Amino acid sequence: MAIVLGDNRYGKAETRLVRVTRDGDTHRLADLNVSIALSGDLTATHVSGDNAGVLPTDTMKNTVYAFARRPGVGEPEEFALLLARHFVEAQPQITRATVGIEAYGWERLGPHSFRRKGDYVRTARVDHTADTTQVVSGLTDFVVLNSTDSEFHGFTRDRYTTLPETTDRILATAVDARWRHLGPDGAWAESFEGVKDAMVNAFVTTYSYSLQQTLFTMGSRVLEQRPEVAEIRLALPNKHHYLVDLSAFDLENPGEVFIAGDRPYGLIEGTVTRDDAPPAEVGWYL
Structure with missing residues (x-):
């Protein structure tokens, strides 16, 4: 041997x-x-x-x-x-x-x-x-939140499923994004701000039925608006917010008071790519 x-x-x-x-x-x-x-x-x-x-x-x-x-x-x-x-x-x-x-x-x-x-x-x-030269830009710990315009229902159930369906929830995440450039030259500051703005705009204007849908929309918006980007990978932890039961105090809670959950949390990850983009040289998002 x-x-x-x-x-x-x-x-x-x-x-x-x-x-x-x-x-x-x-x-x-x-x-x-x-x-x-x-x-x-x-x-x-x-x-x-x-x-x-x-x-x-x-x-x-x-x-x-x-x-x-x-x-x-x-x-x-x-x-x-x-x-x-x-x-x-x-x-x-x-x-x-x-x-x-x-x-x-x-x-x-x-x-x-x-x-x-x-x-x-x-x-x-x-x-x-x-x-070869490969350039990847990104940002981490970019926390964003929508207080409404988010639903989650129609999901698979088995004997261990207890999560109730909802048609109105807080959607919050800490964006971890990496995007691969098509070439080694660029207006880096302008490109960075443009990608960030595209992601924010997509998050703000998307009525979300799942965090997966929001992820794809954010990535698609970047590729539509930033021609220098070949592909983008997003990791979006679902920062859960749980409605507090105030009935013990004879109080209603019409979606106003929440517990901000820490862990465990859902983690949604995905890559959005141009179908004609050249392949990456190495594992660029590791």
Whole structure:
């Protein structure tokens, strides 16, 4: 029996970076969490401990900080592309670089004063080889809620089903979205805002009969309005709200007082794709 090394990669995870750009008295802030993974001809270090082809992960961290100083950060996708291309071009033993970035938003309060925004986290991921480049943008923890215009009924029942049908419910979710771009070049800030706006508009204007239907509508709206997007994957946890029984207090509750459930929760996931989009190079939404 032969034992061989399978797929492998290594890198530096979660390098925290804050970059202050000083434009006179008015400053700009970039707050990033950068993760790097490299793969290629790394058999020797696994099999015999020969580290001749291993770039230290500490060097990857240092590269993040050095590149943040010059040429600078820019948009998350732009910075991820810069780093991924560098590692593949500079290290002959490396054939693929994957760079993932979480970007945390800050709201301006003054020329050099800011307040951390917690409504969502912007993400970017670049997979780069000598022959291909794949860019995936996204956001996480984007909480949205409709207080009506949502139903859920006509579902399958078995002996363990106790959920009542409803024709009026709160629909709330924390959107986790990833979308793959058709190419490695783009107006990243404009594209991000356009995708976010399309998802929000679809959520607001869709009368929902299921969270699955809402997911497909949100993804479809993005592809209809953003031609640079090849496909989008959405993960939508159903943030349940349960009507409180106030009868013990001789009070009616006409859909006004709810318990916000924590867990367990339903999780709806799906990908909406252009039928003519080129296939992804790697598992882009992992």
